[in-house]
Amino acid sequence: MQTRPHHTFWPRRLPRAMNAPRTPLWDNLAVNARRFPDKAALIFMGSTMSYAQLWSAVERFAGHLHEMGVRRGDRVMLAMQNCPQLVAAHFAILRADAVVVPVNPMNRAEELKHFIVDPDARVAVATADLAVELAKASDALPEGQRLRHLVVTQFTDAFDPAALPAEDMPAAWAPWMLTRRDLPSLAGGTVHCWVDCLAREAEPPASEAGADDLALLPYTSGTTGLPKGCMLSHANAMHNAMAINAWGNVTPESVQLVAVPMFHITGMVGVMHAAILAGVTMVLMPRWDRELAGRLISACRVTHWANIPTMVIDLLASPNVARFDLSSLVSIGGGGAAMPQAVAQRLFEQYGLRYIEAYGLTETAAPSHYNPPEAPKLQCLGIPFMSVDARVVDPETGREVEQGAMGEIVIHGPQVFGGYWKRPDDTAATFIQIDGKSFFRSGDMGHVDEEGYFFATDRLKRMINASGFKVWPAEVEALMFRHPAIQEACVIATKDAYRGESVKALVVRKPAQPPVSEQDIVDWCRENMAAYKVPRVVQFVDALPKSGSGKVMWRALQEAEAGASA
Incomplete structure (x- = not known):
């Protein structure tokens, strides 16, 4: 791995790579x-x-x-x-x-x-x-x-x-x-x-x-x-x-919410x-509830709390937040969505806590990037994690781009998965060879600043991020096509003040079918798919724009939605 600017901010107490035990989990x-x-x-x-x-x-x-x-x-x-x-x-x-x-x-x-x-x-x-x-x-x-x-x-x-x-x-x-x-x-x-x-x-x-x-x-x-x-x-x-555990100073005396x-x-x-x-004590919550979370942190003297930013926003908005004793917390952070600066500032001013953002995918067994605890940046993916070589490359050529230029984030490291089950073609397509090493193509577009920190700027893959839940439009569309009254559907992201993004479906109804309303479609979706995938908004249209090859021009619809939201 070549020298990178982020090594200046690497925690001095930690090695840059780690050899994990060769024992089963x-x-x-x-x-x-x-x-x-x-x-x-x-x-x-x-x-x-x-x-x-x-x-x-x-x-x-x-x-x-x-x-x-x-x-x-x-x-x-x-x-x-x-x-x-x-x-x-x-x-x-x-x-x-x-x-x-x-x-x-x-x-x-x-x-x-x-x-x-x-x-x-x-x-x-x-x-x-x-x-x-x-x-x-x-x-x-x-x-x-x-x-x-x-x-x-x-x-x-x-x-x-x-x-x-x-x-x-x-x-x-x-x-x-x-x-x-x-x-x-x-x-x-x-x-x-x-x-x-x-x-x-x-x-x-x-x-x-x-x-x-x-x-x-x-x-x-x-x-x-x-x-x-x-x-x-x-x-x-x-x-x-x-x-x-090494990054977050986790010991057997730690208590994790x-x-x-x-x-x-x-x-x-x-x-x-x-x-x-x-050997940590874990305090389990089956679902999120801000009042119970506040009481558990107080009563169990929780030291570490991994979360998504919406949980922190929700907890701090509780009318009972002043009654909760959060003094035991020494580490708080997460990913899946950006942490608003005002909320992070309140965490630091009131509780002395720096919110540590991270980035990773299922294919990388969670983090591939983490913000240094001593020098985090907000709304930032962080720096390449322990043992990781991460780069930003031109998605067409695979060549590393200049510092500050946008490209696809690619990742090499011991936590990168072995491929997709029963899908050799997809596996081959998701890896790229650079300098004799195999890098995973994340599908996320980003750039690196002058200090070596990574930032996400766009998505190469089509995906909606709703409070950290990843919603893949093609999967939702495939399920919606089973509705007897739906002829075509295109799923896009719509802005959401709380969740960041929510799911919107543009639907073309089949002719000669009993009439259905937008709410009928939403109710049917609730019966047939996970709640986080269900469209919050359904809009009926006469037709969907298509390319010369007949493909739905989802990006044009997404850009139009973004323009309307702005």
Whole structure:
């Protein structure tokens, strides 16, 4: 790696590269269960699970997965909001030498079919509120593609509602967290109760997985519609877990508020795996609630909080913010959206906290860039992270552009994924050779300032960023085309004062169909896709502009929308 200006701002206490352990990810938990058996690993809804208890649950569930026929390299779906069962199931899948397929719990049955079929998943683990959608998705598939086993847990398997103070159960959460749901049926398969699985005390065989084995298969969408599986090895995630802890001064005495979802790459690697590696106590929030977050930070003496900026904005806007004791916080930061300067200034003036922004993708196992804690810049991606060589290149020629010029951000490092599952052509297209090294093409356009800090300026790929959730228009369009009254649809971004961007759909209705309203379309979308993908605005048009080859000119529509917003 050639010398870069950002080395001037590199934290003096840290090396520029890091050699991660060559052990599997599950071993981090096994080690800390021996080191800190009685230490709190997870705090959830007033209940605490120690490291020894967590590891015991992992071993027993891994044994049960083996009894179900799960073997080395098999893919197992995991669909849950943040809860102790997610952590236990995640590490149990790895302990069984299998591969975790984390699924967004907001997905509906129509979307879930792809996450069963594409990774050839035959086993899934879900909370009861999501199990019905999973069973519905599986039942709709041909017999040879269905799930064979579905493990279902209730949220209350992890805590005692009677012992929880009423103020710590937000009113909106009670219906879906406290209701004990019946187990669904599964066509051609078996449904298992989580508690019964753990009661069996089955033992898994010795692990054979190595550092380069596939460990995680999170899915990311793109310009072609259907989500693609990103192949991340134990070594990919291990590097970033270790580097994140070093960058953020994380120790076994740290307490992490887990408000970002652990099905997402940031929560999964940047928070969960990093925390387990360091022996941290994690305070889990199943969903965001600013009042509960403020109380948890105060009561649990939280030291580290990874988030998206909208969470911080929301917390500081609480009428009760003055009552919260945030003095324990020593590190706060995140990504997914830019942090407004006024909010960052308030954080620093009132609490002495610098908001540390970062940048990364599913393909890079979370961060590839991070702002130095001692010298951060606002609304900035940061500098290339530990062990990373990142450059800005001309997307056509692959040549590095001059400092300050705009180009595509490309990334080389030990955390970069091995490619897209079953998609060799997409894999080949997303890598570029520079100076004898393979660089991942991020699809994000940016530039580097005179001090070596990276900034995002545009997108080469078509994508909407709604409060940190990445919405891929082609995927939403593909789902909308299933509506019987929609002839054509084009999805674009519209400005949103709170979320940054929201989803807008321009729709051409089919002739000779019963009339539908904009709200009818929105309601149908809510039934058939994850909430963050649902268009906030639907606009009916007579026709969509097309190029000479017949392709919808989405960029022209996007530019017109941007002009109207301005």
